[in-house]
Amino acid sequence: xxxxxxxxxxxxxxxxxxxxxxxxIGNFKVKVLQKPRYVLxxxxxxxxxxxxxxxxxxxxxxxxxxxxxxxxYVPQPxxxxxxxxxxxxxxxxxxxxxxxxxxxxxxxxxxxxxxxxLDVGTIIVATGFDTFDPTPIEEYGYGQYDNVLxxxxxxxxxxxxxxxxxxxxxxxxxxxxxxxAFVQCVGSRDSRxxxxxxxxxxxYTIKNALVLKGLYxxxxxxxxxxxIRTPAKSYxxxxxxxxxxxxxxxxxxxxxxxxxxxxxxxxxEAEDRDLGEVIELEAEMVVLSTAAVPRQxxxxxxxxxxxxxxxxxxxxxxxxxxxxxxxxxxxxFLAGAAQxxxxxxxxxxxxxxxxxxxxxxxxxxxxxxxxxxxxxxEDRCINATGRKCGICATNCPYNAIIVEPDRAAQVIPALCHxxxxxxxxxxxxxxxxxxxxxAQIIAQLHALLAEKPEEKIxxxxxxxxxxxxxxxxxxxxxEYPATSRGIRVMCSARMDSDFVFEAFRRGAGMVLVSGCxxxxxxxxxxxxxxxxxxxxxxGMLERIGISPERFRIEWISAAEGDKYARVIREMDETxxxxxxxxxxxxxxxxxxxxxxxxRRLSEIPGVAEVLGLESGKKK
Amino acid sequence: xxxxAKLDLQxxxxxxxxxxxEHLLRCLSCGTCMAACLIRRxxxxxxxxxILHRAAMGLRxxxxxxxLIWLCSACDACYKRCPQDIHISxxxxxxxxxxxxxxxxxxxxxxxxxxxxxxxxxxxxxxCPYDAVELVQKRVLGREKTVSQVDxxxxxxxxxxxxxxxxxxIDLVDFSDEAVFEVVREQFMMEAA
Numbered sequence: 001x002x003x004x005x006x007x008x009x010x011x012x013x014x015x016x017x018x019x020x021x022x023x024x025i026g027n028f029k030v031k032v033l034q035k036p037r038y039v040l041x042x043x044x045x046x047x048x049x050x051x052x053x054x055x056x057x058x059x060x061x062x063x064x065x066x067x068x069x070x071x072x073y074v075p076q077p078x079x080x081x082x083x084x085x086x087x088x089x090x091x092x093x094x095x096x097x098x099x100x101x102x103x104x105x106x107x108x109x110x111x112x113x114x115x116x117x118l119d120v121g122t123i124i125v126a127t128g129f130d131t132f133d134p135t136p137i138e139e140y141g142y143g144q145y146d147n148v149l150x151x152x153x154x155x156x157x158x159x160x161x162x163x164x165x166x167x168x169x170x171x172x173x174x175x176x177x178x179x180x181a182f183v184q185c186v187g188s189r190d191s192r193x194x195x196x197x198x199x200x201x202x203x204y205t206i207k208n209a210l211v212l213k214g215l216y217x218x219x220x221x222x223x224x225x226x227x228i229r230t231p232a233k234s235y236x237x238x239x240x241x242x243x244x245x246x247x248x249x250x251x252x253x254x255x256x257x258x259x260x261x262x263x264x265x266x267x268x269e270a271e272d273r274d275l276g277e278v279i280e281l282e283a284e285m286v287v288l289s290t291a292a293v294p295r296q297x298x299x300x301x302x303x304x305x306x307x308x309x310x311x312x313x314x315x316x317x318x319x320x321x322x323x324x325x326x327x328x329x330x331x332x333f334l335a336g337a338a339q340x341x342x343x344x345x346x347x348x349x350x351x352x353x354x355x356x357x358x359x360x361x362x363x364x365x366x367x368x369x370x371x372x373x374x375x376x377x378e379d380r381c382i383n384a385t386g387r388k389c390g391i392c393a394t395n396c397p398y399n400a401i402i403v404e405p406d407r408a409a410q411v412i413p414a415l416c417h418x419x420x421x422x423x424x425x426x427x428x429x430x431x432x433x434x435x436x437x438x439a440q441i442i443a444q445l446h447a448l449l450a451e452k453p454e455e456k457i458x459x460x461x462x463x464x465x466x467x468x469x470x471x472x473x474x475x476x477x478x479e480y481p482a483t484s485r486g487i488r489v490m491c492s493a494r495m496d497s498d499f500v501f502e503a504f505r506r507g508a509g510m511v512l513v514s515g516c517x518x519x520x521x522x523x524x525x526x527x528x529x530x531x532x533x534x535x536x537x538x539g540m541l542e543r544i545g546i547s548p549e550r551f552r553i554e555w556i557s558a559a560e561g562d563k564y565a566r567v568i569r570e571m572d573e574t575x576x577x578x579x580x581x582x583x584x585x586x587x588x589x590x591x592x593x594x595x596x597x598x599r600r601l602s603e604i605p606g607v608a609e610v611l612g613l614e615s616g617k618k619k
Numbered sequence: 620x621x622x623x624a625k626l627d628l629q630x631x632x633x634x635x636x637x638x639x640x641e642h643l644l645r646c647l648s649c650g651t652c653m654a655a656c657l658i659r660r661x662x663x664x665x666x667x668x669x670i671l672h673r674a675a676m677g678l679r680x681x682x683x684x685x686x687l688i689w690l691c692s693a694c695d696a697c698y699k700r701c702p703q704d705i706h707i708s709x710x711x712x713x714x715x716x717x718x719x720x721x722x723x724x725x726x727x728x729x730x731x732x733x734x735x736x737x738x739x740x741x742x743x744x745x746x747c748p749y750d751a752v753e754l755v756q757k758r759v760l761g762r763e764k765t766v767s768q769v770d771x772x773x774x775x776x777x778x779x780x781x782x783x784x785x786x787x788x789i790d791l792v793d794f795s796d797e798a799v800f801e802v803v804r805e806q807f808m809m810e811a812a
Contacts, residue, residue, distance in 0.1 A: 139655075139700055189647075190702035226649045255654035255700050271650035271668065278654050 001080040013116070014081060021123070021304045024414030025331030026367055030118040036111035038086035039072075043106035046074070046082030050097035050107065058090050060163075064153045067163030072097045072107075077161065122331045122358035123305065125315060126351065127298055129337035132187035132194065132291040140186065140288060145259040146172035147266060148286045151182075151204060158211055168212065170285055172264035177284035179220035180212060181268050183254055187291035189226060194291045196312050200343040201289040202229045206242045208287070213245050222248040222281060224270050232345065250279070257286060292341035305332050306398050308524040314340045325353045328417065328522065329398070330369065333357050372418035372435050372490060374401070374411045377605065380430035381408035392422035392431055395493070397524040419523035420494025424533070429604045436489055438496065439606030445503055446610065448485040453507035454583040457484040457571050460499065462492045462527075465516035468558025478565035481572040484512070491515065493526035497537045498601060504546060505594040509575050509583050512567065514554045527555070545590045549574045550583070626677035633717065634674055640713030645703040646671045652697035652707055658690050665690050667697060667707055674714065683718040686726040692775050693749070719772055728792035729774035730781060732767050737788040739765030743780035749773045752780060752789075 004010050013032060020031040051070045059065035062076045071091040072084050086097070086107070098107045131152055134142040142148045147170050149157075160166035170177050182205045187193045202225070209221045228249065230239045243249060254270040260282075268281045294313035302309060307327045310316045315334050318326040325333050335354035336347040361367060374392075383389045383403055390403040400415035401422060409431065411422075420433045432438065449456060461467035467488045473480065489495060492515025503511050513534055521527035534553045542548050552571060556563050575583075602608040634640035646668070653659060653668045665687050674682045682688060693708035701707065715725070730743075734757065744752045744767060751773035757766050767780075767789060780789045781796065790796055 185702070191704040192702065226647060251650075252654065253649035253651040253702070255651045255697075269654045271653040271666075273648070273650050273668075276666065276669070277663075278659065 001078075005080045012081060014083075015085060016116075018301060018304060019115075024412060025369070026121045026361060027414075028120045028123060028331065030120055030123070032116040032118060034114040034116055036113055037083065038088065038107060038109050038111050039084045040106050040108055040111075041081065041083050043104055044083045045104065045106075046084070047104075048074075048084075049100045049102075050084060053096040053100045055094060055096065056090050056092060058087065063156050063163050064150070066153060066156055121362045122333070124333045124335055124354045124358055125301070125305065125307065125327070125338055126335040126354070127295050127301065127338045129292040129314075129341060130295050132293050134186050134288050134290050136193070137186060139256045140183065140254070140286075141257045141259060141266070142288060145257070145266060145286075146170070146264055147177070147259075147284065148257065148288065151201070151208065151287055151289045154208055154287045158208070158215065166215075168215065168285075170264070175284075176216065177219070179222075179283045180209075180285045180287060181266070181281060181283035182209065182221070182223040182287045182289060183257075183268070184223065184225040184289045185253065185291075186288040187293075188289075190291075194293060194312065196291075196341070197229065198292040198341040199229070200292070200341065203235060203238070203343060205287075205289050206230070206239055206247075209247045210242055210245065213247060220248070220283075221246075222250055222283065224250050224252060224254050224268065226251070226253050232343075250274075250281075252279075292337060295338065298338065305329060306524070307332060307334075308521075310340070311519045312340075314338065325350060325357050328524070330367075330414070331358075331361060369414055370418055372433060373413045373416040374418070374420070374422050374431055374433050376409050376411055376431045378408035380428055382428050382430065384408040389428075391425050391427065395421040395425045395529055397421070397526060417523055419491040419526040420489060421491070421523070421526050421529050424494055424496040425529065429600065432605075433490075433494065436494060437606060438498070438601075438604045439610050441487060441489065441496075441499060442502060442601075442607055443610045444487050445499065446506060448487070449503065449506045449508055452580075454509045454580045454587065455483060455575070456508060457510040457512060457568065457575060458503045458508045459484050459486045459512040459514065459568070460492075460495045461486055461488050462494075462515040463488055463490045464522040465520060465558050466492075466514035466554070466556040466564065469514075469556040469560045469564040472558060472561030473565040474561070476561045478561050480565040480568040483509075483572050483575060484568045491521070491523045491526040492530035492534075493523060495530060495533075497533060497540075498598060500537060500541070500551065501594050501597050502601065504541075504550075504587060505591060505598060507584070507587050509578075509580070510550045510552070510571050512552045512554060512571060514556050514564075514567075517555045517557055520557055544593045546586060547578065549578070550586075621676075621678070625680075627679040628677050630677050630679040630682075631675050633679075634710070634713050637713035637717055639706070639709030639716075642703070642705045643671060643675055643710055645705050646675065647703060648672055649702060651700045651702065655696040655700050657694050657696055658692060662687075662690060667691070667711075670714075671705075671707070671710060674710075682714060683721055683723055688714040688718065689725050689775070692777065715772060725771045725774075727771055727776075729771045729776055730769045730778070730789050730791055732769060733788045733790070734759045734764075734766045736786050737764075737766040738786055739767065740785065741767070742783050742785065743767050743789050746779050746783045747774075748777065748779060749775060751775075 005012055015037055016032050016034045018030060019033050021028055023029040050072045054070035054072050056071035057068035060067045060069035071087045074082060074084055101107050134140055156162040157164055158166055158168050168176055184201060184205060188198045205223055209223060212219055212221060228239060230236050251273045252270040254268045256269045258267045265282055265284050266286045268283060269278060272279045302315060306329050308316045315338050317324045317334060317339055318328050327334055333354040335351040378384060384407055386406050392409050393401040393403045398415050398417055400412050402410045420436055422431050423433045461470055470486060495513050500511050515530055516527050518527055538551055541551050554567050602611050631643055634643050648668055650668050653666050656667055659665045670687060688711055691708050691711040695708055697707045739754055741754050744754055751770045752767050754765050755768045756763060776791050778791050778794055781791050
């Protein structure tokens, strides 16, 4: 850290928040709020003469509230930069610190928050994690019983730079405990709180146990676990060492911890599964290994950077296997636990990776972006005529469209990720997506439904999920009937209602629209817009007179090949039970209504030719 | 040894299809339920974790014929603590329903109704936490009357009915009023004498 602070080309902005991020890869504009420390960074030399004279003591966050800090403080003795900060919420403005600071005159209560505008090429998010507060798990007694601690609190107590100078003492009586029990998976692997495994707690518990064994060789140490997870290099050997040193491992998750009111010792009730019996272990101290949880405030930063969250609340990577460091926003990368709980070696490796990913961009003069971006037909955009629209911008998950009064909407190509939501939502067909234009998709549709359309299922699939799912069905040899014909777009958001109308107008037997599950959408909110649109569409189709079974909405992930096959099988059965005659009759009946809804379709550039081709054929 | 022939691999599907048994396979055998269980304190053989695992493994006969599946009192101490959010008493209800259909009878004992003295007031029906008592029309000693009737599949012998009955017409077999009075007499009145 000190090296980083002294590096001439690294600027550390501490006690600051990112407020807003605009721009795009290579050209980000970041607004930073520098909060006032009331201490001048260029004058404070970290001498610490101010703190002892400060009369105010408050809980010390770094010491997990075990020890106090003053209202003027550094977070921890090795903070970088070593500059003090005044906690104005608790400061009583007695100015004793100013007196103690003396000639340095580093304390300035008149400081104001400052806004900084930064031009940066790339962004790396490494905001880390928080720990789970186990108070809600009443059966473990944290917050009720003095001698039940979290693992982080324990770390402070056995750390020689900690509040007890490395002496492990019990909160109740200040004595060194003769027995300590560790409980694993507190808040992790628990569908009541966090389903995931936090990954590093088994290792840090074994480490803590070995540290304590080293400090207090006669201490009885037990670890209650569901599984011991020590997968990486030399981790298993570390576990073996702990076992050999007499640390007791009990496979059985505790159901209840109770306290002896006199001694303040704790009784842990758990089934020792290897014995097949419930044991009640008395321990003088209990340490809970709590889950790693997403950082508080991460959501707000995520919004500023348009980084979606995964279902557990950590930042979502572009692809869990193929691009685990990138975010869906080009030029923004993830490192460390912000992307998911991981230990130090993994975090460091990912940090190096993020630096490399960012370095590639900054070393280049030009950057190639995906060509499948949205483009506005300015002569069709009604916002240009003075009428206020902006529907495209509202639907864009990336704030990639700028709508100003009396101007056509403008797409920022570098921010556009190509979901197509704007294209499908534009009520005036004034915006298109390169390589996924309406004309191209309708041309595909016509080709697929050219022969015996009433015997076919037309399936719209999104590139990332349902198309992957269909592909997965194929490679896994899940059999399904050959009645389906697929059209791929990047996101279900692109699936225009007009496509479905056109499909039925062209005589399709059944139509399937499919995409990602809500939490998986590659384009953050694309699926969400699609879901709303499809629900409305289903109602419309039924009112027009199309049997509801002929239109189906399904959310299928790339791994759900079996689901895709099953859906097509079911639709095929329905198709056959309805029968070609009934379908043809229905299609004929509803044609006028569909044509009415599609009357503006031919206005869209390129579509008229496609329709012309079709009407030119004999049918 | 568990020979392959003894395993019914469809049993877990059967349990999951039964209302209440849906989440059988979520169980990771962590043992929290066993440690929390109130019944195991009195009956050490009773291990809900092991029973769930037996079912998941396919030991159908063993699970359904066992008297242990009738011991769960649905106190839900386990459910509150289960990290996989399994409603374990519901899984036991699923076991019981399948067992009943197979022709297994609950081992009992259950509450007994003295149909002669029962006046059909329905208080026991109201207080039973397990919905195990109902009022029925029966012919008792030549007369049609309304009496309560215990469902042996649902009664777990908690005794709330016995405590509530005004006429002493419903009682537990092994914790009858008489038996309890005897203990009281032994423990307390002997000292007075």
